[in-house]
Amino acid sequence: MIQHIFLDMDNTLLSPDGSISEKNISVIKNLSIPVSLVSARAPFEMQFAIRDLDLHTTQVAFNGGLIYKPTSTTYQRVYSQAVNPQTAQEIIKVVHQKFPAASLNWYSDTVWYTDKSCKETDFETSIMHETPVISSLPNETQTIYKFMLISFDPVLFNQLVSYLKQLNLPNVNIMTSGDSYIEVTDTSATKANAITQIQTEENLQNDQLAAFGDGENDIPMFKKVGLPIAVANAAQDVKQYAKFVSTSNSEDGVANGIQQFIFK
Numbered sequence: 001m002i003q004h005i006f007l008d009m010d011n012t013l014l015s016p017d018g019s020i021s022e023k024n025i026s027v028i029k030n031l032s033i034p035v036s037l038v039s040a041r042a043p044f045e046m047q048f049a050i051r052d053l054d055l056h057t058t059q060v061a062f063n064g065g066l067i068y069k070p071t072s073t074t075y076q077r078v079y080s081q082a083v084n085p086q087t088a089q090e091i092i093k094v095v096h097q098k099f100p101a102a103s104l105n106w107y108s109d110t111v112w113y114t115d116k117s118c119k120e121t122d123f124e125t126s127i128m129h130e131t132p133v134i135s136s137l138p139n140e141t142q143t144i145y146k147f148m149l150i151s152f153d154p155v156l157f158n159q160l161v162s163y164l165k166q167l168n169l170p171n172v173n174i175m176t177s178g179d180s181y182i183e184v185t186d187t188s189a190t191k192a193n194a195i196t197q198i199q200t201e202e203n204l205q206n207d208q209l210a211a212f213g214d215g216e217n218d219i220p221m222f223k224k225v226g227l228p229i230a231v232a233n234a235a236q237d238v239k240q241y242a243k244f245v246s247t248s249n250s251e252d253g254v255a256n257g258i259q260q261f262i263f264k
Helices: 009-013 022-029 044-051 083-097 117-128 154-166 192-200 217-225 252-261
Strands: 004-008 035-038 059-061 066-070 075-080 103-107 111-115 146-150 172-177 183-186 209-213 227-231
Touching: 004 009, 004 192, 004 252, 009 044, 009 209, 009 252, 022 044, 035 044, 035 059, 044 059, 044 066, 044 172, 059 192, 066 103, 066 192, 075 192, 083 103, 083 146, 083 154, 103 117, 154 183, 172 217, 183 217, 192 209, 192 217, 209 217, 209 252, 217 227, 227 252
Parallel strands: 004 035, 004 209, 209 227
Antiparallel strands: 059 066, 066 075, 103 111, 103 146, 146 183, 172 183
């Protein structure tokens, strides 16, 4: 029997406009088992969902780079692992010199930074309802949990993905999210590792865990849990790791999946 549910946020729990549907809210709030958001987002970008769903359990930011328990005013850090400072500088150098048209974004636990205003950051602002701080490039003293590189140009995006992956940078995961986003985090920052920590705390077995997702960064999570469920809008290579496919994120995919595949 499922004893903990893990939810990706963007393109899974969240509707295309970045909101949570009333049905998703109602079904999740009425669950008798804990729910954890497992997101590439920063904690401050997750806060509205934690509030709307009335969550008090352990949550996961930066794909596992930061595990925390929300409190009434802030959060209690359980685990954190930022990107290695030297590797971070190499990423900045490569993107800035070879792919200047790409949108370069980086995150501390409290601030979203970007190197310029552009259509990509404007779109991200409309979805996240957060505004980035336009900043000079960070130095080695700044703690960076995640880089997010965005390009709406398919050719540039594919070139950037290929170039970064062939660099074989040490101690980082380079994952795509959709067809416009690249997320770079520390090697240990995976959704599977984060789930393992929560699973150990609660003394649960894999077959007692369920997860919902849509993207490449959800595959480690799907491999970890006993009941992986993809939303209908998930990439085809993600669906092959799912036991079930629910409706899309624009059609209450999480709520319908909980009702149909977890609590029939």
